[in-house]
Structure formats: C-alpha cells, structure tokens
Amino acid sequence: MGLLFSDTSSDIIAFLLIGFLAAYFYVKQAYSYWKRMGVKYVEPTFPFGNFGPTIFQKRVSGELIADVYNSSNEPFIGMFGVLRPLLVVRDPKLVRSIFIKDFQYFVDRGVYIDAKNDPLSGHLFSMTGEAWKNLRVKMSPLFTSGKLKAMFSTLLDCGEPLQKYISKKAAMNQSVEFRELAARYTTDIIASVGFGIDVNTIDNPDAEFRRYGRKALEINFKNGLRVFSILIYPKIRKLLTLKSVDDDVERFMINMVRETLTYREKNNVSRKDLMQLMIQLRNIGKVQNDGDWDTKIVGDETKKTLTLNEIAAQAWVFFIAGFETSSSTLSFCLYELAKNADIQKKVQNEIDEIKKQHNGQLSYDAVSEMKYLDWCIDETLRKYPIVPILNRECGQTYKVPGSNYVMEKGTAILIPVLGIQRDPKYYPKPDEFIPERFKPENIKPFEDMPYMPFGDGPRNCIGIRLGKLQTKVGLILSLQNHSYHLTGNTLGELKMSPNTFALTPEDGINLKITPRSI
Numbered sequence: 001m002g003l004l005f006s007d008t009s010s011d012i013i014a015f016l017l018i019g020f021l022a023a024y025f026y027v028k029q030a031y032s033y034w035k036r037m038g039v040k041y042v043e044p045t046f047p048f049g050n051f052g053p054t055i056f057q058k059r060v061s062g063e064l065i066a067d068v069y070n071s072s073n074e075p076f077i078g079m080f081g082v083l084r085p086l087l088v089v090r091d092p093k094l095v096r097s098i099f100i101k102d103f104q105y106f107v108d109r110g111v112y113i114d115a116k117n118d119p120l121s122g123h124l125f126s127m128t129g130e131a132w133k134n135l136r137v138k139m140s141p142l143f144t145s146g147k148l149k150a151m152f153s154t155l156l157d158c159g160e161p162l163q164k165y166i167s168k169k170a171a172m173n174q175s176v177e178f179r180e181l182a183a184r185y186t187t188d189i190i191a192s193v194g195f196g197i198d199v200n201t202i203d204n205p206d207a208e209f210r211r212y213g214r215k216a217l218e219i220n221f222k223n224g225l226r227v228f229s230i231l232i233y234p235k236i237r238k239l240l241t242l243k244s245v246d247d248d249v250e251r252f253m254i255n256m257v258r259e260t261l262t263y264r265e266k267n268n269v270s271r272k273d274l275m276q277l278m279i280q281l282r283n284i285g286k287v288q289n290d291g292d293w294d295t296k297i298v299g300d301e302t303k304k305t306l307t308l309n310e311i312a313a314q315a316w317v318f319f320i321a322g323f324e325t326s327s328s329t330l331s332f333c334l335y336e337l338a339k340n341a342d343i344q345k346k347v348q349n350e351i352d353e354i355k356k357q358h359n360g361q362l363s364y365d366a367v368s369e370m371k372y373l374d375w376c377i378d379e380t381l382r383k384y385p386i387v388p389i390l391n392r393e394c395g396q397t398y399k400v401p402g403s404n405y406v407m408e409k410g411t412a413i414l415i416p417v418l419g420i421q422r423d424p425k426y427y428p429k430p431d432e433f434i435p436e437r438f439k440p441e442n443i444k445p446f447e448d449m450p451y452m453p454f455g456d457g458p459r460n461c462i463g464i465r466l467g468k469l470q471t472k473v474g475l476i477l478s479l480q481n482h483s484y485h486l487t488g489n490t491l492g493e494l495k496m497s498p499n500t501f502a503l504t505p506e507d508g509i510n511l512k513i514t515p516r517s518i
C-alpha cells in the first residue's frame, strides 16, 4: 500500500514526476531573471547556463565573457553562471561609475570568505565592507615608492640566478620555457618580500615553498571549483567546506609566518620587506615612515592590532595575487618582443642608454627612467590582461544611470576586461603589439581608451607598483645581455589554457635565447 496510490511503484513514479516538475519550474524561474528585470541577455542552456563551454574546458572563461561582450552593443547584458544571474557591463562609462563614481554601491567582490574556519581566506581580496576599508587604508603604505626603493636590492638578488640560468641555456644553444622560469623568479621575490624567507627556486625547483605554492595552484578538480565558484556560486565553498587550500599547505604557510615573527621579535631583527611592515602594523597599529624599518616590540598580545592568522592571510594573498600575475606579464612581454625584433632592439637600446647614464648601474632610479619598457609592459597587459574578468557585487539597490534598470542588491557584476581591451573601437589593430599606444600624448580619457589590467578605483590592485617593478627588473635582466626568438609552440598562435581563470598560455612560452650582438 503506497502513500498516494494503492501500490508503491505508482508512488515512486508520482514523486519522481513531482520532483522533476519542481526542478523544471525552479530552473525556468531562475532563467527568467533577466527577462523579468527587462535586461537583454544571452539565452542560457540547462544545466550550466552560459558556462557549458568553460566547464567542459572548450573555452577559457575570459574568452567566453569576451564573446558575450562581442555579441552585443548594449551597455550591459545578462547571462547565467549555471543558475546564477550575472551582469556583464560593456559600457566604459558605466564601468567607471561602478569602479569610482558610485563605488559606495560596489565595495565588495562577493567572493567566498570564512576567516574563522579558513584563516587564509581572510585577506584583502575577499574582505568586505568596513573591515576591508580599514585594512586597505592601513596596508596601502606598504607599497609606497620609498618602501619599494628599499626593497629593490632584493629584486636584483632574486634576479641573479635568473641571469645565470639564461646565460647557461644560451651557451648550450637550448630553448627555455619562460612561463615556468619567470614563475620561479617571482616566487623567489614574493617569498622574500612577503614571507621574509629566501628560496632560490630557479636552482632548487623543489624547494618546500615552491612545492606548497604549486600544490595550492595546480590544476585539479578542487582548485578548479575554488576558482570558478567565484563566477558560478560563491556560497558552494561554505556548503562543501572547501577551504582556500589543503590543510598541509595552510599549516606550512601559517607556521612559516609564526617562525618569522617569533625570530624577528625575539632577536630584534629587522629586514626591508613587506613582512617587516606588517609586523610594524601589528605592533603599533601603523606602518612606520619610509626609512624606519625598526621593530617596535609590544609584548602584550592583546594590544596587537593584527593576529598571526591575519598576517598570514595577507602574506598568502601577496603570494597568490603577486607571483603568477607578474611572471605571466613578463613571459607574455618577452614573447611579443621575440615576435617583434625591432621593438626588442629598441628596448635593449634603451636599457644600454640609461645604464650608461647611471655609470653602468641598475639602480631603482635607472629602472624608473626606462619609459619605452613601461609602454611595452602596458601594451602587454592591454593585449593579455592576466585577470581577464573583474567582478563586483551590488551592495544596495542601484538605479543604472541613463536606463530604467534598477539593479537589485546582491547582483553579481562582471567586467569583460579582455573583450574591452581588444575592441578595435578603442584599440585599432588590437592584435598588433604597439607600445606607442601608451606614449603620454596618445593616452585618451577612460571612456575612449578603457584600460584596467589592475582594476580601477579604491578596490584596484594594491600591489601595482611592486607588480610592475618586478616585471620590469626581470625583463631588464633577461634582455640586457641576451636576445629572444620564437621556437616550438610560440611559432604558431598562442593557445590559452581553459583550466585556469588567469590568462595563461596552455603550453607555456618557449623561446630560443642567443647572446646579444650589440
């Protein structure tokens, strides 16, 4: 005897039918969101919305959102990440309002954070509201030009193994996969300035720090879910208790920070790095003036303004936000220089010329004077924005200027950086590498030349200066004595990896190195 019918099998069929109908109406309701809001949208397909090609690794997420950008002329267009409505903002004027003019509506990114149970998730990138604002104000002085100038010698020290490696490969007439090499160079820098430890991963690719770092970022199902949940359903991380990293990586990173803090405080040791500045912040509530690297020790733990875990989370975000972004910029730039030998020559001539003016020394000031190289880096990040999509969450109901659309609180916004920065309307011949676009006299207002590889507004990248500086130093050290030529996979079109959120060449960047003929 069944519940609804006289026999059990009829009951099962009825429940299955009810379940199916409920799911059908739920999905139908979810997919009607943009229609109900009166916003044009890209038709979704059950069950992945518009993200099927990315989930099945056929289309890189940045390119998928660029496709949406290219499919319309509307100022904004709706789409679906599985069931989640996403608003792709196309119009640079509206992008600017979201980033700057109406920032108070769009303070947060709406990504996963659970600092209590997952300490490494409590960092600046994921923090929200007032807590984010307070920490951002306190941390901005970590990245002044005065502080970076003091850290400059670390960048040169980390570049030494890079130069030796390049010379060795050139002498052996071998090609080099530059994405991996550059990643080791920037890992060394962030390990040194962020965590206060010296690792030479160029000569010791299996150093513990690199091993754990690689584990946290390697391509696998869990890491894929961690990254793509940002676009598709951030709450899934809490539901699945999927922490930022596996327990062993978390233990390693927090222990390393604990040991550094204890050592420096016990022995009154100071070093010119970001960790030292975070110790200052923890102990006296602010970063000391440029030139003052001392540790003011406060014994009473309750008087400290940052906990050990909070420091570890910031060091962690410096690592994940700082090493791959810069190393990919470096390797994409070398790729373009190898492709455009005349531009490469111009960069090398500029390096020679400015070094000559500085008695052959590569000082911070000399590097700052290399403007043509700056334009090359700007153009690299125009063509290959490493973060190809930016995101924000609407924090309070927002009437979109110039339209009838009223954005609901909680709406997820995507900015299609790759699509915009390759739009011929803003950048004629977008596939060509033209550093002169960034000559000061050629720069136009944002609406006519939208450019945002570091985001924009109060929530932009806090590490811009360090990111650009380490990229620039890496390029100078690579180019001053050697030239680069396409070989292997770089002879054809570069294919981007569909497994990563950041723009990453699938097969790396292989380049042939020759000693420079001056």
Ligand code: HEM
Pocket (backbone or CB within 6 Å): 124, 125, 126, 136, 317, 318, 319, 321, 322, 323, 325, 326, 329, 386, 387, 390, 391, 452, 453, 454, 455, 456, 457, 458, 459, 460, 461, 462, 463, 464, 466, 467, 468, 471
């Ligand atoms: C070429 C190198 C780099 C690129 C292309 C890059 C790009 C970005 C982008 C696009 C964002 C999001 C901005 C937004 O939403 O408006 C961001 C945020 C951030 N980046 Fe970078 N980044 C680079 C280097 C670095 C470095 C070296 C560090 C630190 C050592 C760093 C730390 C951060 C942090 C902490 C945030 C979050 C800021 C906040 O929410 O307040 N980045 N970065």
